């Protein structure tokens with residue numbers, strides 16, 4: 265039988281690491297393997313695991329045996345985009361979601377939470393940002409990163425801390441939400457066309473993330489859950505599937521933008 269995921273610790277074991285590792289093992293229902301001085305390739309070999317989560321003093325790091333890809337939490341684009349917003353600049357995502365104090369935003373595709381963090385920054389401690397991630401190990405890594413990563417700027421760090429991470433598939437979660445439970449529902453799903461440049465910072469997500477395409481049914485459910493609007497991020501050159509395009513009432517990002525935020529207003 266193939267073991268999908270095993271958990272181990274960094275080489276230098278401390279009681280804190282041991283504690284976090286056993287918490288992760290219980291949370292993710294994955295075996296905890298003592299490191300005992302072994303290299304990561306050795307642990308892959310001995311356990312036959314496909315993925316290895318290493319609990320270290322600063323990060324949780326996830327490794328994929330086949331591709332060699334590595335995933336750990338980092339605020340990524342939030343560092344630059346958050347700083348621009350703090351200094352009074354604009355951001356296409358924030359213009360698209362157009363939050364008011366006290367609003368509730370549901371981010372259906374959390375990933376590294378860069379855009380959830382921008383929303384949290386804009387709300388400045390009012391309202392709520394809830395982020396859904398369907399892949400339990402990614403949700404665990406991002407949840408811990410958001411609670412522990414320290415940026416130079418106190419308001420940026422505080423914005424990370426206020427995000428609530430929920431391990432859930434948006435297709436199930438949205439069905440169980442009451443109508444108008446959130447003001448804004450946001451999607452940043454994978455599209456066939458991969459973005460280059462700064463967007464490539466999400467690249468490990470292509471290995472570890474849920475590749476399921478966005479469906480009109482899910483967006484329709486989101487329209488019921490959103491009081492004000494649903495916002496979808498997509499490559500500028502990609503059409504949204506099926507009837508979704510007809511529901512779009514406005515877009516944010518110029519015609520030549522690599523990224524467009526399509527807004528479906530209620």
Ligand SMILES: C[S@@+](CC[C@H](N)C(=O)[O-])C[C@H]1O[C@@H](n2cnc3c(N)ncnc32)[C@H](O)[C@@H]1O
Pocket residue numbers: 372373374375376377378379380396397398399402432433434435452453454466469472473474475476
């Ligand atoms: C393109 S990334 C989002 C990047 C994110 N906006 C950021 O700022 O880092 C898409 C993420 O959504 C997750 N995802 C895809 N389908 C999902 C679903 N049905 N429910 C919840 N999460 C999903 C993927 O696992 C991946 O982490």
